[in-house]
Amino acid sequence: MSGRRVIIDTGNSAVAYAVKDAEVKVIAAYPITPQTTIVEKIAQFIEYGQMDAKMIRVESEHSAMAAIIGSEAMGVRSFTATSSHGLALMHEMLWYASNARLPVVMAVANRTMGPPWNIWADWGDAMADRDIGWIMSWAANNQEVYDFTLISYRVAEDKRIVLPAMVNLEAFVLTHTSMPFEICGEETREYLPEYDPVWKLDPDDPIIMGNLFSPADTMKLRWDMWESMERAKKVIAEAIREYNERFNRNYEGLIKTYKMDDADYAILSMGTIGEEAEVATDVLREEGLKVGTVRINFFRPFPREDIIKTLNGVSKVIIFERSSSIGASGQIMQDLGQSLLLEKMQLDVNDVFIGIGGTDVSYEDIVNVVKKAIKGDLAPLYWYGSEGW
Amino acid sequence: MPEDVNKYLPLSKPKIGISGKTGSWRIFAPEINYEKCVKCHICVVVCPEASILLEDDRPKIDYDYCKGCGVCARECPVGAITMRRER
Amino acid sequence: MVTVKDLAKMEDLLLKGNAACAGCPIGVALRTTLKALGRKTIMFVPACCTSVVQGIGPGAAISVPLFNTAFETAASVASGAAAAAEILGKDVTILAWAGDGGTYDIGLQAISGAAERGDNVLYICYNNQMYSNTGIQRSGATPLGAWTTTTWTGKTEHMKDMGMILIAHRVPYVAATSVGYPDDIYEKVKKAKEKKGFRYIDILAPCPPGWRFPSDMTIRLGRLAIETGFWLLYEYEDGELRFNGYTKLVAEGKREFKPVEEFLRLQDRFRHLFEPKRRDDILEEIQRWIKERFEWYLSLAKI
Structure with missing residues (x-):
């Protein structure tokens, strides 16, 4: 592990570097083009001893999202990545991440939904999930891919927010296109503190998540998510400002x-x-x-x-x-x-x-x-x- | 951190009587005849409601929560528990 | 072997005053399971009757941490939690607790994945042989001939053999038990707790409203299922299959299975097999199936 340096690599690699620098501890993923090289690289980081994390090679995207919901609920920073049909399969579990207030981060390689088979860029996959309570960013270059991933963790885990975040990068145009970008390395630590969950599954303090709630109480839960998402405008702006200062970037805001x-x-x-x-x-x-x-x-x-x-x-x-x-x-x-x-x-x-x-x-x-x-x-x-x- | 943040989360804490005093669901109530009871404790183990307690090694029915299913009476090997109609 | 007196003294982690029906087998199965596992347990519960038994938030009738999850995800959410527990170095039992719909049907893929990966999860299916929470619909675990609200004249297929599916995954531990024998449940859960990797226990759970019998018969039917060979008590451990309890006595030739009618007659879900016209074709097929299934198990077992 080293400090800041410029590398030339793909958007998918930028995601992988960000996940490594964020010290994510559990990654669960299922292969799908054009996401796959993200988790291939993360698997390599882990197996070659460059990253201390556990990777669950699940049997579907539905299980990928379910698994990181399980690990995040235990209080461990988690990540997955997917695309198009994989994201569609996850749809149900995206609600569990947001409604259970689990600030996982996911990269989505925006790809066309079939039929016909088409592996190229389209925002339609992620747009189908815009009403669930996830923070959603769209990157325009690999530097933004890297930076938005780190900013996403910071904002998602912020105790004023506690909502999951999706980082979108378009198929091939970004996922498989190399360009220079700067990674923050171990300097990330100062920006992204250790994950301190608002709630977690812990036998010393038994909490039951998500049993039956009354309509009136459920409405309050949704209102709380609404307020948190509104608040996120300010928190994202703050997080970007600090990111700019710390890493010498000049993002304007949302x-x-x-x-x-x-x-x-x-x-x-x-x-x-x-x-x-x-x-x-x-x-x-x-x-x-x-x-x-x-x-x-x-x-x-x-x-x-x-x-x-x-x-x-x-x-x-x-x-x-x-x-x-x-x-x-x-x-x-x-x-x-x-x-x-x-x-x-x-x-x-x-x-x-x-x-x-x-x-x-x-x-x-x-x-x-x-x-x-x-x-x-x-x-x-x-x-x-x-x-x- | 301001207190009004994350006020409403879908979280619950353990609670006895979450559905109220479920004894009110009962139509038949079990009654233990302690002269017959051999203190085998089978009724304590098979009670689906965990509402037969042990007191000085003797089973004691918690009528606040006993739903009156009758499993204890059915399983008592010496017929020491009888079901009596309550309503 | 744990004694009844031991079990009676142990702390209850399923709390009274819960929302279960009178005579609900979950009460017996879950109380006993949590006695074997203790407080250092984290539960993952998909859509099933246990989702309702907990009652309405912000309270819940259970004393261990619990994550209510989507129908098909008990195994996959538990996989993630198991990975997290390993990273945190936490000594906890990750317990997936699901009904047969979430296990035999919609959750099967996630279970197979977790089993193949060897994730450190104890998966327990409390099996009442139907979708009881949604109102008694047919599942892959429903037996031949059983009435449900989607098989009004009786199911036309036999139940799936989930235990064998798990045995084919060569996981460290597979067991089948019944609510009729709380001590057997306790022993099997205790044994499974001490093992690492993916472990599976299938608890037959006679359900009064779903099987249509009086609420005092829950335990009795759990025993009759075993005594008639309708359900088997067994353990698959370290690559070997062994029988327990009454099933073992039959395997050793010390007892015989009772006629399955003794079990079926007590449940109104099978009443149409007896009246208005006796359905010998189906009754004989159920009896034949019991024999064939037991012989299949016998051929694989160490007696």
Whole structure:
């Protein structure tokens, strides 16, 4: 174990390094592309004596989540990773993690749900789990993958929060793409204290988790989770601030804004598309269009206040989404909609579905769409490329 | 840490009588005839409710919680327990 | 061997005034199990009658830590807890406590995984041969001919042999016992406690409302099941299968199994086999199955 250093590796490796640096003690996982290399690397760390942890090679993703719920309930920091169908299989147990207030952390390699078989990037897998009470971040590069994993542990375990956290990284674009990133090594200790659970299974103080509760008492439990998630906005911001200071990063907070100060038009997106949109922003600015980009780093809690603040004064928002809520709109659109309603604000919005099923998204695609949208030539709900289908 | 944080968690503590005085469920009540009782303690062991206690080596029914299932009477090898209708 | 007097003196960790039905076999099975395991036990309970027996929070009728978990996850949650206990260096028994629905059916995959991995878990199935908590539906453990609310004219298949499935995993300890014999339950749980790795005990648990018999007959039927060979008392340990109690006496030729009708007649879940018209076809098939099953066990056993 050493201190901070820059390495060149994949997004999946970045997760594995973060899990090692967080001194996670129990990992349970089941193979699924494109997640698998995360747990392969963790298995290697453990077997080669570089990490003191126990790995449970379970027989399904459902059992993977169940097993880390069991270990976390014993008061031990735990981790798993999965993707698409594996995440769908876990769905039931995601509720146990959040409702039992067990701050596990999971990496999700966002992949398309089948059929047909498709191993490429799509946010749809994680979006199906957005209402469960998990903190959800979306990384745009491998540095964020590493950093968000550590920040997730810090926030999830914070006694004011105690909710599980999901770190999303898109299939292949991040999971299997190498780029330089800095790892914190043993300096992580100072940032991430030893796990001190709010409750645990201990014969010296017998606690029974989750027997029958009355409707009225159950409603209070959900309210407590709601309050904790609201509080998480502040706690995440604090955790990011301290992370920045300690490790010399410059994260803005739950969102990242780019050239928004004087923007007339805003691009709103997440993950790698959100980062690609910054390149598009530069191109559009060269053409004289006052465009800015807002990238959501934390989708849950939804940073309503931050987004509304930065969109104040903008005449149009163009949302780029790598998933759709079929029969409604995109999920970011829905949350922007609730934000606008709650803030009594009106905005001209285009929702663009792009990169679905893992199609590549380049800055040129984004530039084309934004130009059309500014001209008013775009349907409010638009599937990129669909005019040719 | 402020006290109003994590006020509501899905956690319980051990409690006798969680369903109240379950003796009220009873229709028939067991009665031990101590003249017949041979202090074998089988009734204590087979009671599904853990509501037959030992007092000075003698079984004693806790009528607060005995649900009146009759297992003790059925299993008593010397017929020292009889079920009496209560309601 | 533990005596009745020993058992009577031991501390009860299942608390009175719980939400179980009168005559519930869980009371006997769980009281006895926790007497054998003591306070240094952590329970993992999936959806089953024991979820209800605990009563309504924020209290619970049990004195050991307990995690209520999803139907199919008793084994997998326990696997994670066992790993954590090892890391913490904690001397505790990780007990998965589940009904037959959560064991024979929906939980089978997780059990197989934990058994194959050799996770340090004691898995006990209290087996009342149906989904009792949801209202007496057929499970993989329901015997041929039994009425349930999803087999109104009687189940058309025999029960699954879960013990043999575990024996095929070559785990350190597999045992079958019955609520009719609390001392046998105690001995088997005690023995399983001392072993490492995945251990499985199947406790036959006659259920008054589910099997349709008067609540005072719980223990009696637990014994008749054994005396008729409908259920067997056995242990699989260090690669060897051995019988216990009445089953052992039969295996040694010292006793014979009673006709299974003596067991079936006392339960209204089998009443349609006797009236309005006697169903000899099914009764004979149950009797044949008992014989064939016992011979199969005999062929594998050390007597």
